[in-house]
Amino acid sequence: MPETFDAIVVGAGPAGNSAALTLAREGLNVLQLERGEYPGSKNVQGAILYANALEQLIPDFRDEAPLERHIVEQRVWMLTEKSHVGTHYRSDDFNEERPNRYTIIRAQFDKWFSSQVKDAGALVICETTVTGLIRDSRGKVVGVTTDREGGEIFADVVVLADGVNALVSQKAGLRGELKPDQVALAVKETHYLPRDVIDQRFNIKGDEGVVIEAAGTITAGMLGTAFLYTNGESISVGVGCIVSDFAGSDISPYDLLERFKEHPSVRPLLADAELKEYAAHLIPEGGYKAVPQVAGDGWLVAGDAGQFVNSLHREGSNMAMTTGHLAALTIAELKREGRPMTAANLSTYRKRLEDSYVLKDLKKYRDLPTVLHKNKQFVTAYPELLSQAADTWFRVDGVDKRTKERSILRNFRRGRGLIGLVGDAYKMARAFR
Amino acid sequence: MNIVVCIKQVPDSAQIRVHPVTNTIMRQGVPTIINPYDLFALEEALCLRDRFGGTVTVITMGPPMADTSLRKALAYGADRAVLLTDRFFAGSDTLATSFALSQGISRLAAEAPVDIVFTGKQTIDGDTAQVGPGIAKRLNLHQLTYVEHIDSLDLEAREITVRRRAEGGVQVLKTGLPCLITMLEGTNSIRFASMDDMFRAARTRLDKWSAKDAGVEDMQKCGLRGSPTVVKKVFAPSPRTEKAKIIDIAGLEPAQIADAAIETLFEANPELHEDLRAFASGA
Numbered sequence: 001m002p003e004t005f006d007a008i009v010v011g012a013g014p015a016g017n018s019a020a021l022t023l024a025r026e027g028l029n030v031l032q033l034e035r036g037e038y039p040g041s042k043n044v045q046g047a048i049l050y051a052n053a054l055e056q057l058i059p060d061f062r063d064e065a066p067l068e069r070h071i072v073e074q075r076v077w078m079l080t081e082k083s084h085v086g087t088h089y090r091s092d093d094f095n096e097e098r099p100n101r102y103t104i105i106r107a108q109f110d111k112w113f114s115s116q117v118k119d120a121g122a123l124v125i126c127e128t129t130v131t132g133l134i135r136d137s138r139g140k141v142v143g144v145t146t147d148r149e150g151g152e153i154f155a156d157v158v159v160l161a162d163g164v165n166a167l168v169s170q171k172a173g174l175r176g177e178l179k180p181d182q183v184a185l186a187v188k189e190t191h192y193l194p195r196d197v198i199d200q201r202f203n204i205k206g207d208e209g210v211v212i213e214a215a216g217t218i219t220a221g222m223l224g225t226a227f228l229y230t231n232g233e234s235i236s237v238g239v240g241c242i243v244s245d246f247a248g249s250d251i252s253p254y255d256l257l258e259r260f261k262e263h264p265s266v267r268p269l270l271a272d273a274e275l276k277e278y279a280a281h282l283i284p285e286g287g288y289k290a291v292p293q294v295a296g297d298g299w300l301v302a303g304d305a306g307q308f309v310n311s312l313h314r315e316g317s318n319m320a321m322t323t324g325h326l327a328a329l330t331i332a333e334l335k336r337e338g339r340p341m342t343a344a345n346l347s348t349y350r351k352r353l354e355d356s357y358v359l360k361d362l363k364k365y366r367d368l369p370t371v372l373h374k375n376k377q378f379v380t381a382y383p384e385l386l387s388q389a390a391d392t393w394f395r396v397d398g399v400d401k402r403t404k405e406r407s408i409l410r411n412f413r414r415g416r417g418l419i420g421l422v423g424d425a426y427k428m429a430r431a432f433r
Numbered sequence: 434m435n436i437v438v439c440i441k442q443v444p445d446s447a448q449i450r451v452h453p454v455t456n457t458i459m460r461q462g463v464p465t466i467i468n469p470y471d472l473f474a475l476e477e478a479l480c481l482r483d484r485f486g487g488t489v490t491v492i493t494m495g496p497p498m499a500d501t502s503l504r505k506a507l508a509y510g511a512d513r514a515v516l517l518t519d520r521f522f523a524g525s526d527t528l529a530t531s532f533a534l535s536q537g538i539s540r541l542a543a544e545a546p547v548d549i550v551f552t553g554k555q556t557i558d559g560d561t562a563q564v565g566p567g568i569a570k571r572l573n574l575h576q577l578t579y580v581e582h583i584d585s586l587d588l589e590a591r592e593i594t595v596r597r598r599a600e601g602g603v604q605v606l607k608t609g610l611p612c613l614i615t616m617l618e619g620t621n622s623i624r625f626a627s628m629d630d631m632f633r634a635a636r637t638r639l640d641k642w643s644a645k646d647a648g649v650e651d652m653q654k655c656g657l658r659g660s661p662t663v664v665k666k667v668f669a670p671s672p673r674t675e676k677a678k679i680i681d682i683a684g685l686e687p688a689q690i691a692d693a694a695i696e697t698l699f700e701a702n703p704e705l706h707e708d709l710r711a712f713a714s715g716a
């Protein structure tokens with residue numbers, strides 16, 4: 001007799017865990033399948049955790065979850081080969097009782113999250129890959145197949161939270177292939193450094209943490225960003241660019257990361273650190289327009305598998321949690337009312353997403369990916385121009401200030417042209433509208 | 434037939450780091466695995482059960498989080514899992530460990546007689562290979578170490594024949610049941626569990642036994658108190674600092690090259706030079 005469940009959740013990242021946790025709490029008989037050795041074993045993130053989305057699910061998570069540092073300072077840098085122009089925002093208000101953002105290590109965090117899912121009563125099985133979907137004669141999804149002998153398992157509904165590649169739904173023809181211009185390839189390293197050295201280097205104490213986001217010539221004309229985050233006893237450093245840009249360039253992601261690490265503003269922060277871990281992962285960055293069909297007969301999709309990532313604000317894990325949660329609430333409601341898991345009934349999921357910050361934010365920035373993609377000056381010309389401007393402005397060399405101002409303006413005009421400058425400002429304003 | 438397999442949860446040695454400053458081994462945050470040698474024992478036990486019927490019970494002594502390894506063993510197809518966990522067990526050396534395990538096995542044997550106890554050849558974090566023989570001694574089991582193959586098992590006659598890798602050759606040994614076997618690596622490869630096994634493992638409750646549950650009466654034999662071996666220090670060998678020296682041999686005759694090499698060696702090791710001179714002069 002094959003096993004039958006109310007719901008099967010594919011994947012044990014933040015999306016799958018939120019879905020499985022919610023479904024189990026709502027009293028459904030849930031099976032969660034994860035291909036990794038344990039939840040989190042394969043997962044890659046920067047990683048910044050946003051408290052709010054998790055609080056909706058586990059209000060007291062701060063008491064138990066493995067958190068590295070809460071963030072008190074955010075730096076945003078525009079890089080050229082030798083310089084950075086940037087802003088630092090640091091506030092003691094971030095030392096609040098319930099901090100808003102934390103650095104985490106996904107392998108540990110996901111494992112803990114999964115323990116909550118198990119405690120809520122879901123059956124969690126790891127090291128098992130879902131290889132396909134089973135459909136009945138009318139095409140409704142009624143279960144999954146796995147890579148194990150006797151691997152057919154049935155359920156009323158399947159939540160696809162299998163991450164960015166979304167191979168299960170792709171193979172089942174529920175969506176198309178990932179497009180190279182809608183997905184970024186990121187590489188990341190973790191470097192060990194003693195806690196007190198990190199505290200000194202970043203001027204922090206206790207569990208305070210600093211994050212740096214960087215863009216500019218460091219990505220060699222490709223659209224992308226680099227980052228550096230402080231964990232308790234390590235530093236995460238990474239860089240990611242749009243895949244289609246990598247395809248047209250002879251620079252490898254690894255080269256970019258080396259360049260970033262060697263940058264004069266970054267190198268001292270990593271001095272004497274010992275490389276512990278190297279990882280590469282895709283990030284869906286197509287935004288609103290790339291979001292596929294989110295539900296159908298007997299299935300829903302949550303997290304990266306649904307392309308729910310706000311790349312500008314580096315929000316993915318929170319959207320994964322929220323979408324997993326909303327998918328589960330949709331299912332639980334139907335179950336309570338004794339209604340079948342048909343496409344029509346599950347379509348309220350899309351409505352829930354539109355009412356939440358998830359689709360509101362993605363909609364707001366819907367043009368941004370295209371604008372940035374078509375206007376590489378934002379990562380090539382502007383960082384140089386800004387750096388030159390700063391250099392001119394701060395260098396005291398006997399040149400009078402008015403002449404300096406003129407020279408800066410002239411530089412910008414030469415770099416982008418007057419029409420270019422106005423056009424760029426207009427494009428940006430529209431993209432951020 | 435009832436088989437007990439002793440396993441140990443160990444840090445994945447491939448991922449152990451050495452603290453760059455203190456040069457100590459950092460176990461914190463290192464993922465754990467079933468001691469790889471134990472998997473050969475487990476697979477052998479599962480094969481015997483599949484052929485002759487009966488049950489395979491896995492047992493481990495360790496902290497509560499060692500349950501991960503037991504769950505894994507259940508997923509591979511073991512029928513039952515026992516975790517011996519108690520603060521009295523903390524700090525056990527191989528003597529105290531084999532004591533605790535033999536107590537646990539005795540309790541199992543009281544429920545149903547045990548025919549074979551398996552262990553791995555040794556652990557990757559201790560490398561002593563003492564626990565298996567320690568258990569055999571305490572439970573009075575015939576001991577077959579470094580077994581590479583089980584040739585035959587006769588449950589009627591209660592006899593087992595195995596091949597044992599020994600220095601200089603392979604021994605074919607026959608003994609009676611019950612016995613203890615330590616399995617050599619590379620003898621089989623662990624199976625890929627079926628979906629049913631995965632479900633069973635996910636639903637099986639582990640038996641968690643304290644020292645008392647396992648029938649220990651004398652706590653002095655457990656943990657740190659029952660461990661005569663004291664690990665005074667664990668450290669990584671300090672990396673060698675000497676650098677290779679390159680001798681420019683352009684245009685030199687072979688004899689000159691030899692002289693240059695010797696001169697460089699002696700320069701770096703003046704004592705060597707003196708010792709050799711003393712030796713040559715017959716002193």
Ligand SMILES: Cc1cc2nc3c(=O)[nH]c(=O)nc-3n(C[C@H](O)[C@H](O)[C@H](O)COP(=O)(O)OP(=O)(O)OC[C@H]3O[C@@H](n4cnc5c(N)ncnc54)[C@H](O)[C@@H]3O)c2cc1C
Pocket residue numbers: 010011012013014015016033034035036039040042043044045046047048049050128129130131161162163164167168186187188238240281282283302303304305309314315316317318320
């Ligand atoms: C370098 C990098 C930095 C990032 N930084 C941040 C950040 O700072 N903050 C932030 O919020 N977001 C960040 N993100 C994005 C964030 O990591 C993702 O949005 C988030 O992990 C998505 O969660 P998920 O559960 O949808 O997918 P995943 O976390 O990818 O989980 C999917 C799970 O499904 C499993 N799986 C896949 N296929 C199968 C299958 N066929 N069968 C069974 N299991 C399967 C996988 O093993 C995995 O465990 C970053 C991403 C990257 C790559």
